[in-house]
Amino acid sequence: MNGLQLSFGSSWLWGLVALVVVLCGLGAALFFRFVPVTRADVPAVTTRSAVGDTELAGGFYAVRRLEAVNLSALEQQIAQTARTQRVSGSLDDLPLVFVHRSKVWGFPDVTQVWVEGDFVHIYSHLVYGGSDLGVNQDRMVGWFAALGIQP
Secondary structure, three states, X not given: OHHHHHHHHHHHHHHHHHHHHHHHHHHHHHHHHHOOOOHHHOOOOOOOXXXXXXXXXXXXXXXXXXHHOOHXXXXXXXXXXXXXXXXXXXXXXXXXXXXXXXXXXXXXXXXXXXEEOOEEEEEEEEOOOOOOOOHHHHHHHHHHHHHOXXX
């Protein structure tokens, strides 16, 4: 009889654990999908003036010569990226700030575009976590390829 009760008790416990896990996963999915990302959530950037690309933990940073980049076309390319929303900025009011969300969980990544001197700076970085699994670099390289922008 004890074995029967133990079996019933443990299946009830596993069911409760499974329910808690599902509810936590659903809560996390809803949080990441709907949490607003504001200008205050955008990470600070230490700028550099050397043309090229830099892989960062959780992001990607690129610098291009201003004459090599059509800012209007870049702005349109970024804005047309799937699951992207402009947070702030325009060509007349830099920096441009966009939020991109991952397809399944809705994890937000932030892209900033600004001009300093003769250089265009593009910085794309995750908001939560420690690794973006290379998606920011892939996204940015795709924009560059579509617009014919070389390092």
